[in-house]
Amino acid sequence: MSMTPPPGWYRDPSAPHVERWWDGTAWTEHRRSPEATTPQQPYAQPQFTPSTPTVPLGTGGSGASGGSGRAKAIALTAAAVVLVAAIVTGAVVLRGDDGDPQTQTAPTPTSSAPTSAEPSPSESSSEPSADDPSVVVDELNGITLPLLDGWARPQSVTETDIMMTTSGTYDCPGDDGLCRHGTVISRTVTSNDEKSPETLAKDDISEAADRAYDRNKVNQRPFHGITSHEVVEQGSVAVAGRTGYFVRWRVKTEAGPGGYVQSMAFPSSVGSESMVMVRYAFDAGEEGPPLADMDRITKGIRPVGDEGTGGGVGSSIGPTG
Template structure:
């Protein structure tokens, strides 16, 4: 008897990438995904690189995209960071990255409640405001807002953005620190490298720390670190790693990675500050999820 979970799509035509379909224990559902291992071999860049290594992906038109959107809007934003081979089991939330098991929790039970004007990270229990003119994407694990797509300087076949802010549980990003300050300090270098390193920007030649301070986000005491980075190719940029406890999942840290190009067409840093101030607890979050007092 086939156990509930992701399995090779029995209806795959042999055209396009192999997909997996969710079996709920009694029938094949309409939920499809490209296997994470396949996605890792097909990295698509999202500018300022940030893309947070989110672990929930969907296949669109033969491409690998981040954060499948249950609202029927634009399906996703292309990602720089590859997904782990298996999604982490996160405390207090359903099994969220396509691992089999999880008590039969299927994709329909993992999708976030959408809020107008916000991108919701269901696992973290937060919603990120979407500024006017930006694109927001909600996800079961992770959320993001982006603006200003353009061809990447080091590889015009890939897409970069002028600015982006992405969230995920710290565990999904393999950040092992247990305090907000330690998590932000540990993540900033990785964030910078994934945002402005590699062949796209020729690597980072130097950086300057602009901020390292305590902040309050979604009612939680957090910490942020902001760098200005100088690259070999293309625009320089600002990167920021922000960490704070989830407002509704006890013991979980949330990491928010941001990256803004330094360019007249890029958003001002004040927009990043406004986004940070506007992050809030997601609507409908907290029920049965180990909400803290």
């Protein structure tokens, strides 16, 4: 029976000295050094621990001697069967770099392989847990975001890159549907090879505004579209010890109070240091979240496992990535 592990960092089958991101269906191009983590296997490897079969004791005389010989033969046969089974199950199906399944012999693990159907997470007491009520973990991009009062982990949302939303929903003022007063999105920039945070943020802000207040992914217009926008603020920003750039717009919509949208780009501190884009969408008006929450969340973003490295607008700019 085929068992597909959940998204996470696992030992790269083509380069065992590094870890690679498995998105739940295929390998991505994200890699990182495994020094700070416990290596993982993308597929659990069943283990067999041979045990000596229970041999009935003889009753003495020639009958006891014959029983002992048969018991030894049974024990040897059972051990041979277990050994063959272990060798056969040593072949695991791994997905190669080209995405096609291929059969490979399982490498000799450096530590005991997990016996459950799912790979065990990297063990590090300093890394935040997904159960930590104070943060949200973006494991792919190697960052954590603070979960402020009034914010919650995403529930009943179809977009996988939404990291948090404001609590509760309301009826959208435009097309039928439910809206939220605030969302925060984190995603990896894969559309191009641009490395300038300023260029990326300026190019992204229009798309971020359209997705939040014009037409959503299911082709609905919850606010009947954007009528105008203006740049409120833009500039360099330190994010998780990295130099980034942000652009913030105030948008007005056909229906509803409009809102504020921000695109913020910075290099990741893990793997190949791909560019990361964090998007904010806050409804304007009394029902929307405080605009200061954008800066508070930005300042509280940390690299996974490094609670002392922060940032924020006005902070000392960290090392360029």
